[in-house]
Amino acid sequence: QVQLVESGGGLVQAGGSLGLGCAASGGTFSRMSIGWFRQATGKEREFVAAITWSGVTFYGDSVKGRFTISRDNAKNTALLQMNSLKPEDTAVYYCAQYRFGTGIYVRQSYDDWGQGTQVTVSS
Numbered sequence: 753q754v755q756l757v758e759s760g761g762g763l764v765q766a767g768g769s770l771g772l773g774c775a776a777s778g779g780t781f782s783r784m785s786i787g788w789f790r791q792a793t794g795k796e797r798e799f800v801a802a803i804t805w806s807g808v809t810f811y812g813d814s815v816k817g818r819f820t821i822s823r824d825n826a827k828n829t830a831l832l833q834m835n836s837l838k839p840e841d842t843a844v845y846y847c848a849q850y851r852f853g854t855g856i857y858v859r860q861s862y863d864d865w866g867q868g869t870q871v872t873v874s875s
Contacts, residue, residue, distance in 0.1 A: 754779040754864040756786075756847050761869030768837050770871060774830040774847035781828040785850035787862055788821065788832050790843035790871075798843075799857045802850060803830060810856055815841075837873045844868040 760772040774786060787802035801821040802810045809821050820833045830847060848862035855861055 754784075754849055756849065756864055756866040758845060758847055758866045758869040761845060761871045763872045763874065764837055766837060766839055766873055766875050768873075769833070769835045770837060771834065772832040772845055772847075772869060772871070774832075774866060776828045776830070776849075779849075781823075782825045785856070786821075786823065786830040786847055787850050787856065788830075788845060788847050789859060789862075790841075790845045791868075792840075792843040795843075797846070797859055799859070800845070801832060802856050804850075804856075812857075834871070837871075839873045839875045842871060842873050844870050 755777045757775045764770050783805050785804040788800040789797050790800050791797040799812045803821045803823050818836045822831045846868045847866045849864040851863045852861040
């Protein structure tokens with residue numbers, strides 16, 4: 753049973769930076785493709801970024817150029833570095849494992865969701 757646990761959320765001012773971690777256990781992390789999603793209050797869960805087991809990365813349009821996803825297989829952790837944060841980045845951020853072939857941008861392609869971590873960007 754794969755378990756993913758997010759960490760690193762918090763409160764930051766607009767223009768600031770924050771790093772999130774997604775620690776995996778119960779599986780072979782080096783074979784996992786990991787995605788980050790976020791959900792703001794009253795909105796749908798939105799694709800943020802993903803990294804495949806081989807290191808190929810994907811980004812949502814709203815974060816491209818500001819966020820960077822990476823992985824540390826030695827630590828079984830996927831990382832999301834968020835720079836130039838905006839108030840509209842405020843949301844609960846979730847990581848999950850990509851499992852299905854319906855598209856890496858698609859929420860339904862993911863399983864083993866973490867519990868989420870709150871990111872709040874003040875203006």
